[in-house]
Amino acid sequence: MKKKQVLILLLTLFLGTGTAAAQQIAIKTNALMLAAMTPNLECELVTGEHASASLSVFxxxxxxxxxxxxxxxxxxxxxxxxxxxxxxxxxxxxxLGATYDMQFGRNVYDGDAVGVGLTAGYSLSLGKKLNIEFYGGFGVVGFWQKLYYKDDTYEDYFSDGSIKTNSHGYKLMPVKLGVSISYILK
Known part of the structure; x- marks a missing residue:
């Protein structure tokens, strides 16, 4: 339930940033994420003379x-x-809104993360329709997760039958980092 609420909030914020009369629309992919074997797609639209809004999924x-x-x-x-x-x-x-299930060493992390951060970047034009962008951002990411050891019985952590998070907190970390190839549609 919480995942749906976070997704709805993020989409509402994104859709409420501008008007429907966008002059330019671009489709992008982050090459650094592709190198990490993480497929991604981003759509950016111009919302004003100095403004644009984008939505990335990965x-x-x-x-x-x-x-x-x-x-x-x-x-x-x-x-x-x-x-x-x-x-x-x-x-x-x-x-940023993400859900994850991963293992590092003996630790298993299964949870959700939300974050906000400031970004900066530079877009280099390679022609009328093609750009390459370099960017980075830093911010605060909050997480709520189930944390347990690989060889443990998962149910032992939640003896009352309810599956709840047993680890949460906030971290300062990069929220966006990349080199993107951008194709401007119109």
């Missing part, structure tokens, strides 16, 4: 044979310093 299952599953969504609002969005430098605010 996910993976067992990349490089690791025991890891992640699915996430990341809306972002960008302010472009140049008079033309999708060109040159920008700053932005990105939100």
């Amino acid at each position: 996910g993976h299952s067992k990349p490089y044979g690791l025991d890891s599953k992640v699915i996430g969504v990341q809306p972002e609002y960008r302010y472009w310093f140049n008079g033309r969005p999708m060109t040159r430098e920008y700053i932005g605010v990105a939100l």
Whole structure:
């Protein structure tokens, strides 16, 4: 139930950032995430003279044979310093919503994360329709997860029959990092 509420909130924030009369629409993919075997797709639309909004979705299952599953969504609002969005430098605010189930060493992490952070980047035009973007962002990510050891019996952690989180907190960390290839549709 909580996952649906977070997703609805993120989509509402994204859709409420601009008007439907976008002048430009771009489709992107983050090459760094692809190198980590995490398929991703982003759509960005211009919402004003100096503004754009984007929505990115990503996910993976067992990349490089690791025991890891992640699915996430990341809306972002960008302010472009140049008079033309999708060109040159920008700053932005990105939100993050993800659900994950992964194992590192003997620890198993199964939970949800939400975050917000500030981003900055540069978009280099390679032609009328093609751009390459370099960006990074840092922020606060909150998580709620079930944390247990690989060889333990999972049910021992939740003896009353309810499955609840037993670990939660906040961390300062990168919320967005990438090198994206962008194709401008119109």
